[in-house]
Amino acid sequence: MPHSTHRTDLQRRLPHPQEWLGLHRLPRSAADLILLGDLTGRYAVGSYSRTSSDGRTLTLRSDRQGAAEHGHRITAAIACHVARAGGTVDELTQLLLHPEHEGGRHARHLAMRSGQPRALDYLHRVWASASAAVHDSTRVESRHHAYEVLAALRDRIETTPWRGTRGRTALRVLRAHLNFAEIAGGPLHHASERQTAEEAGISRTTLRAVYELVLKPRGWLRRLRVGHGREGSTWYLDLDNRAYGMSFSPSRIRTTQFPPNLALEEWLTPETGAVADIDSTVIARLMGHDAFTHHGLGSSALMIIGALNLHPGQTVEELVGSSSVSRATAYRTLRRLALHGLVxxxxxxxxxxxxxLEGIGVPTRASRSTPDGAPALGWDALADDYGTAGVVARRKALHVAERAAYREVLERLTEHRSKAVVIVRDGRTVLVPAPRADEIPVSWHSPGGSVLDPATGRPAADWRVATDGRLILITPADQRSYDELAAAHAQAHSEWESAT
Incomplete structure (x- = not known):
């Protein structure tokens, strides 16, 4: 039933859309989204596909599921615009249920199919999520403001304790995303898993574990859209997360140590202190080198170097707090660094x-405090000593090969290549090529859209090439001409699009 003939009492009382839009001064993009819908397909990307159970491949959703996901994204975006403009849930309902607003098609379809009470309940849930998202977000007004926000986020990262192996790895991943955000000029940036793994100097398996177990649950990072094709995922560094002061202690849950006895004044400097202070710029420059891979110096050495570069002349007790490492790890790491002439x-x-820190472009403050220090070995020599030389190069080569294989598959899917179909008609074999005009051999074409018989070289009376490159078989049961078939196909496609 057309929307114009299915109006409720609520819709009849609606004001003209321009009155509401002008009153609240919504941005032009929001007004276009409400009035005209998603004309550019911005919210359709990723709606018609989903990640399969293995977490690596994408599977296509059905048309109905994809349209529902696409409509929900448009509805959520409009709700965020209205909430940011100071609107109410009633005004959102009026905008979406207005019969002339293309952006409310999903809500009106839900009201028509399942009833208006269920549609209103859905809109209230969307409004609650949008209000919470707008309330917990910071509005970035200019490029200069964006850099100020990123600088504040960098300070928060540097003063947050990142304990345990998983926490230190999370710091490397988060610092890699901060590098991407600084290049993009704001917290919204694009990065693939391979790019981030290369920047942080870790494997993709470790990267996924850190995403799911640390950064996403703690609110540091949000994935707005899963990457597909040649585009990386869309990420957002959460500027107002509640992760400040958090503690990463999954490795201490099953510890065999007894708790400290306060009466005996044990653990005068508790290792659970929340004081941290490191130079993440140094960590970002070093974490992608072969010397700091898993079997090399590791992340604990990065934390110690970052803490000492910011504040030279620290005791072990001070390093335990500033670098967020345990006392035993601090002693063990300092001995290794001293053996290589780094501390x-x-x-x-x-x-x-x-x-x-020679050769990484970061001036060290330790040069003024220890002018007679012994020169350190080069980072490449350290990687050779630990047997990790070439790990980064091999990882990049693997990623290049994976990208090439993935793009080849994408190209085949884009061209709709498929295996040829062989049918037998009148005792002879007929080869049906793939449904692409550029893949049908030129020798099969003839003027007028007919198909040449490869055996005789004459036009086949019952085969035609459609405008989209697909072959149409006209059987004796179907007496329509080629033009009638093409027109019927176009009409059916239009009706299906309107229905969905």
Whole structure:
């Protein structure tokens, strides 16, 4: 039934859309989305496909599921615009149920199919989610403001304790995304899993575990759209997350140590202190090198180097808090770094040697505090000592091969290539090529859209090539001409689009 003939009492009382839009001064993009719908297909990307159970491949949704997901995304976007403009849920309902607003097609279809009470309940749920998202978000007004917000986020990252192996790996991943955000000029940025893994110096398996177990649950990072094809995923660094002061201690849950006895004054400097202070710029420059892979110096060395570069001359107790590592890890890491000439001890304090950070473009503050420090080995030499030289290059080569194989599959899907179909008619074999005009051999074409018989070279009376490149078989049971068949196909396609 057309929407114009199916109006409720609520819709009859609606004001003209321009009155409401002008009153609340919605942006032009929001007004176009409400009045005209998603003309550019911005909210359709990813709606008609989903990640399969293995988490690696994409499977197509049915047309009905894809249309429902597409409509829900449009509805949620409009709700966010209305909430940001100071509107109410009643005004949102009026906008979406207006029969002339293309952006409310999904809500009106739900009201028509399942009843208006269920549609109103759905709109209230969407409004609650949109209001919470708008309330917890920061409005970035300019490029300068975006860089200020990213700088504040970097300070928050550097003062948050990242404990345990998983926490330190999460810091590397988050710092990689911060690099991408600084290049993009705002918290909204695009990055694929392979790009992030190469930037952070870890494997894709570890990257996925950190995404799902640390960064997403803690609110640091949100994936707005899953990447597909040649486009990476769309990410958003959450500027107002509640992760500040969080503690990563999954490895301490099953510890065999007894708790401290306060009467005996054990653990004077608790390792669970929330004080952290590191230089994440140094970590970002070093984390992609072979020397800091899993079997090399590791993430604990990155944390120690980042803490000492920011504040030279720290004791082990101070490093436990500033670098968020345990006491045993701090002692073990300092001994390894001192063996390679990267740090030196002066009484009870530790500092970087003058040439510890040579070659990465970051001036070290330790050069002023320890002018007579021993020169450090090069980072490539350290990677050779640990047997990790070439790990980053091999990982990049693997990613290049995976990208090439993936793009080849995408190209085949884009061209709709399929295996040839062989049918037998009148005792002879007929080969039906793939449904693409550029894949049908030129020798099969003839003027007027007919198909040449490869055996005789004459036009086949019962085969035609449609405008979309597909072959149409005209059987004796169907007496319509080729033009009538093409027109019937176009009409059926239009009716189906209107229905869905």
């Amino acid at each position: 030196r001890q002066d009484c009870q304090t530790w500092a970087l040697t003058p040439r510890a």
